[in-house]
Amino acid sequence: xxxxxxxxxAQVHLRQHNLALCRDHFVERFEREVERAIRRHRMFDRNTPxxxxxxxGKDSLAAMRVLHRLGYNVSGLYIHLGIHEGVGYSxxxxxxxxxxxxxxxxxxxxxxxxxxxxxxxxxxxxxRRQQVPCSQCGTVKRYWMNRYAVEHGFPVVVTGHNLDDxxxxxxxxxxxxxxxxxxxxxxxxxxxxxxxxxxAKPFVYLSEKETALYALFQGIDYVRMECPFAEGAKSIFxxxxxxxxxxxxxxxxxxxxxxxxRFREEVLSxxxxxxxxxxxxxxxxxxxxxxxxxxxxxxxxxxTQV
Ligand code: SF4
Ligand SMILES: [Zn+2]
Ligand SMILES: [Zn+2]
Numbered sequence: 245x246x247x248x249x250x251x252x253x254a255q256v257h258l259r260q261h262n263l264a265l266c267r268d269h270f271v272e273r274f275e276r277e278v279e280r281a282i283r284r285h286r287m288f289d290r291n292t293p294x295x296x297x298x299x300x301g302k303d304s305l306a307a308m309r310v311l312h313r314l315g316y317n318v319s320g321l322y323i324h325l326g327i328h329e330g331v332g333y334s335x336x337x338x339x340x341x342x343x344x345x346x347x348x349x350x351x352x353x354x355x356x357x358x359x360x361x362x363x364x365x366x367x368x369x370x371x372r373r374q375q376v377p378c379s380q381c382g383t384v385k386r387y388w389m390n391r392y393a394v395e396h397g398f399p400v401v402v403t404g405h406n407l408d409d410x411x412x413x414x415x416x417x418x419x420x421x422x423x424x425x426x427x428x429x430x431x432x433x434x435x436x437x438x439x440x441x442x443x444a445k446p447f448v449y450l451s452e453k454e455t456a457l458y459a460l461f462q463g464i465d466y467v468r469m470e471c472p473f474a475e476g477a478k479s480i481f482x483x484x485x486x487x488x489x490x491x492x493x494x495x496x497x498x499x500x501x502x503x504x505x506r507f508r509e510e511v512l513s514x515x516x517x518x519x520x521x522x523x524x525x526x527x528x529x530x531x532x533x534x535x536x537x538x539x540x541x542x543x544x545x546x547x548t549q550v
Contacts, residue, residue: 256457259494267461274458278310278446285432287444288316288400294444295398296320297389298352300337300467302459303404303447305344309462311402311446312350318402320345320352321392323385326364329472337467344464353396355388361543368546376473380542387539391530393441405445408452411497412482414504427512431505437522437531449498 245254247266254264265273281287288294294311298304298320311318322341327333338354345352358364365384369377393401410429417425433443447455459466474480489496524530525537532538 258454260451260490260498262494270457271461274450274454275310275314277450279314281431281446281449282444285430285444287402287432287442287446290315290317292400293317293319293398294400294402295389295393295396295441296402296404297385298322298341299404300340301404302464302466303406303409303452303455305340305404305464305466306455306459306462307402307404307447308344308350308352309348309464310458312348318350319398320350321389322352322354323388324354324356324358325381325384326358327366327471327473329366331469331472333467333469333471336469340465340467344466347463347465353392355392357384363543363546368542376477378473378477381473383538383542387530387537390441391439391528394439394530398441399435400442400444402444402446404447404455406447406450406452406455407497407501408483408486409479410445410448411486411501412479414501415482415486416478423512426504426508429504430508439524439529440522440531448501451497 245257245264246252247254247269248264249269250266252266255267256270257264294316296304296308296311296318298308300322304320308318308320320341322338324334324338328335341352341354344350365377365381368380368384389401393399413429414426417429431445431448435442450458486497522531522533523535525532525535525540527536527540527544530537530539536544
């Protein structure tokens with residue numbers, strides 16, 4: 245197969261676009277698509293300091309790399325969650341992040357939950373006798389990404405969610421017809437409170453395979469191991485189902501997502517702020533819909549200080 249642009253040997257075939265590309269033209273197209281998503285959804289400009297939520301995985305490290313190459317003002321935040329579970333997952337992820345920082349010369353701030361606040365994600369859950377900590381882990385990560393951004397002068401938090409992540413979430417939200425979640429599932433959510441950063445996802449039109457290839461071609465060494473708690477997660481099952489649909493009909497995921505965005509714009513936009521007033525948490529001062537925010541309620545049960 246030949247590259248459609250230059251006719252050299254193609255190294256990538258994007259079935260959803262019926263497009264074969266050499267390495268250089270793949271990278272060029274990838275970066276153009278990221279730039280296009282940023283502009284289309286008016287996410288941020290080159291003067292805005294943006295904070296990337298870095299996990300040590302391919303998507304978040306690729307996000308830092310591509311934004312830097314495109315000339316954006318980018319920093320990362322890695323949250324060490326204290327997930328060891330016999331495989332040293334958090335320590336291994338941190339090693340990859342540090343290696344990335346040294347190799348690519350980009351700043352990544354590190355927030356170590358155990359060293360700073362004295363708790364780990366498994367310990368939070370253990371005390372509550374639950375098996376899988378993902379919902380608490382999500383609360384903690386969202387809280388600290390936002391708070392760190394607000395307190396360190398980053399108006400925008402970027403995450404590396406790709407098309408596969410977005411359609412898996414969309415399917416889950418669709419199956420429940422959860423209009424609140426559907427309305428908030430957007431490539432860009434502007435800030436609605438003085439202590440809330442905007443949230444941007446510049447990879448939403450790019451598949452997991454594309455971000456993996458970009459990371460490979462950019463020489464990014466990332467953690468390949470899944471978090472031990474991810475096993476059996478519903479989102480993985482939904483991704484498998486969507487992969488089978490995509491296999492039978494290439495382009496399904498992108499169509500599903502694009503049509504959703506159109507529907508969201510036309511029908512759901514009035515649900516974006518469905519009358520829920522944001523208040524200020526009486527414990528920590530961060531935005532919340534209740535008197536005390538979800539993070540403070542969660543950590544107060546295990547006697548942790550904010
Ligand atoms: S899989 Fe669950 S526990 Fe592991 S990092 Fe993700 S949200 Fe946290
Ligand atoms: Zn080419
Ligand atoms: Zn709070």
